[in-house]
Amino acid sequence: MKLLFKSIWILVLIFNFSSILWLIIGGTANFNRSMDLVSFITLSVYGTSSIVLCIISLRILIKKRKVIFDMSVYVIGIVLIFSLLFCSYQNFLGVDTRGWLYPYSYSDPLKKTPDGRYEYQLILINTGQYNSYEQLHFKNVKTKEEKYIPIDINMSESDGRTEGSNDWSWTVIKSTSNLNYYELSTKKELGMPSKKFLINISEGTSKRIN
Structure with missing residues (x-):
């Protein structure tokens, strides 16, 4: 159970980190323009929140690596996982693919x-x-x-x-x-x-x- 839970948590962290990169690349049209207002606000709110959640998650995962997971860690982990997924969704939602994936x-x-x-x-x-x-x-x-x-x-x-x-x-x-x-x-x-x-x-x- 512990190994499965940690694996899911780590996969969500990777997914969230990917969403931040996608937001930065998409918001600048693969660095062909300055970041637009929508992407900038999304990055400021959900991108920053993602980074904070990732740091907290990594600290817990590293600290609890050799310690038995108790119920409180599972509860905190579930909250963080769903928060990371929500931020990831918002990061992907804030990307405008016009001008780099396809022209406008x-x-x-x-x-x-x-x-x-x-x-x-x-x-x-x-x-x-x-x-x-x-x-x-x-x-x-x-x-x-x-x-x-x-x-x-x-x-x-x-x-x-x-x-x-x-x-x-x-x-x-x-x-x-x-x-x-x-x-x-x-x-x-x-x-x-x-x-x-x-x-x-x-x-x-x-x-x-x-």
């Missing part, structure tokens, strides 16, 4: 190129993190073929993007003399860094031109 994105509404051949929109992925990036989504109106073209807008230079009302977009596209190329400009008035790019549809590339 924002986009403007679909617009048509001036020649009507494509629908396009700008997609901002993992904005505000070290692993953020941007891409253009193009869809051929006739064939329905889709392309995702990387574009280096670098939203870290933005003072804060906004969204317009009704018919709006973060970018403006102009046609060029070559059907494979479009000229794209970002809208500074909506908080985008002021930049201009040459988009090569056939090759799926973008090149800054200002």
